[in-house]
Amino acid sequence: MDIEIKDLHVNIEEKEIVKGVSLKVGKGEFHVIMGPNGSGKSTLAKAIMGHPKLKVTGGEILADGTDISEMPANERARMGIFLQFQNPIEIEGVGFVNFLHTAKRSIAQSDVDVNQFMGDVDSWTKKLKITNGIVGRSLNQGFSGGEKKKAEVLQLAVLKPKLAILDEPDSGLDIDAIKIVAENVNELAQKHEMGLIVITHYSRILSYMKPQFVHVMVDGKIVAEGREEMIAKLEKEGYEQFVKK
Ligand SMILES: Nc1ncnc2c1ncn2[C@@H]1O[C@H](COP(=O)(O)OP(=O)(O)O)[C@@H](O)[C@H]1O
């Protein structure tokens, strides 16, 4: 899938948060969006996914050339867009495995072989070193920060979206877990030609991932773009240089 965002403006209530962002993510490309807290990164991610609380007030989101900016989130998911939330919500009474199976069926628009599905869940649980039986619990209920992030990589592995947006996949993870998450996301993206947008404000996870394009977002706008060398530059100089005083 090819995503092209053109001069996107997004409001939360009456306030403009995303102020004219253009971004093109080709099939299988790996992009990173970095920027300080509050710059609108999560809002941009939610707008691509179609979060109902947001209002797109201008611009377009094209998926393979079709404007999806008015399309409901579940239809975008069915098209193959996946968003890993920065703060995944806990849903009592919805079993994690049930949830995942329903999502898989909805995206496949057909029945999903239960044995194969459970086998997939099982092998990825081991691969991601997910312990503490979280797979048997309600969605995100009592999951630690790190477990939520791993559980979302498990979703990614089973759902195999065409475009995955990961919002701070490193938050709440210890160093070993960051490595596991990064390596598995890399492997999945390469194997399935998944487009990838990783949002982060720290560069640590990027020592295990090799993005092709880096975008810096400050105050609702992309203020700088570059290749991998941009990460080292940001690490050295910070975001300060982009912030208007
Ligand atoms: N639900 C909300 N209601 C009001 N303001 C919000 C809401 N969510 C985010 N904002 C505001 O939007 C701005 C951008 O937030 P966000 O997209 O989360 O930034 P980032 O992910 O870059 O840290 C912030 O100023 C934040 O306070």
Ligand SMILES: [Mg+2]
């Ligand atoms: Mg955020």
